[in-house]
Amino acid sequence: MMNVRYIHKEGRKIIATVLLVLIVINYIILDIIEPSGWLSKPFLVLSGVFFFFVLYFFRNPKRNIITDDNKIIAPADGKVVVIEEVEEEEYFSGKRIQVSIFMSPSNVHVNRTPIAGEVKYTAYHPGKYLVAWHPKSSTENERTTIVIENDGVEVMLRQIAGKVARRIVYNLEEGAEVAQGQDFGFIKFGSRVDLFLPLDTQINVKLGQKVKGGITVVGEWS
Helix, strand or coil: CCCCCEHHHHHHHHHHHHHHHHHHHHHHHHHHHCCCCCCHHHHHHHHHHHHHHHHHEEEECCCCCCCCEEEEEECCEEEEEEEEEEEEECCCEEEEEEEEEEEECCCCCCCEECCCCEEEEEEEEECCCCCCCCCCHHHCCCCCEEEECCCCEEEEEEEECCCCCCCCCCCCCCEEEEEECCCEEEECCCCCEEEEEEECCCECCCCCCCCCCCECCCCCCC
């Protein structure tokens, strides 16, 4: 069984609820509906597989987080699906380099701060539930926006809900000091995280590259 220390706190109530429901259903099938076992045994196996998937989804593995004020680390596990210069209107009102990471249901869904510093801005935006790789999902989907400043440099990250993911969790407030790689949130059941970086950032990842939150260096400054 997966160590409870490596299960994210956002999943513990869900896991307990799923376990209780599966126990009740299996009891009903085994003792009331079909005591002979021809139906109960396959359902028991399927219940075990489903419960393992739920455990696996909410895993929070221990990691050796990179800490370096000159580097921006990946805020999430997943695949890089966007690297482009964009006009960012919500906070900067200017051009930035956007790096987007798509999280599939099989990825670790813990979100981490890409740099250390002070939280300068947070905002929640209700919205649509377009598929997370849709170009307009960054500005039209349900999302949260967070800006962190370190030594005069500001980095924005945006949690974006997708077609399946409709539950964004974040626990940062404006004025808070955060460490690099700090667990600040969770997006349930697959979605995307966008980074908006200064134009002079050296980008160290490529389109299609798989990255790990807290470990992969997305970019750096001189």
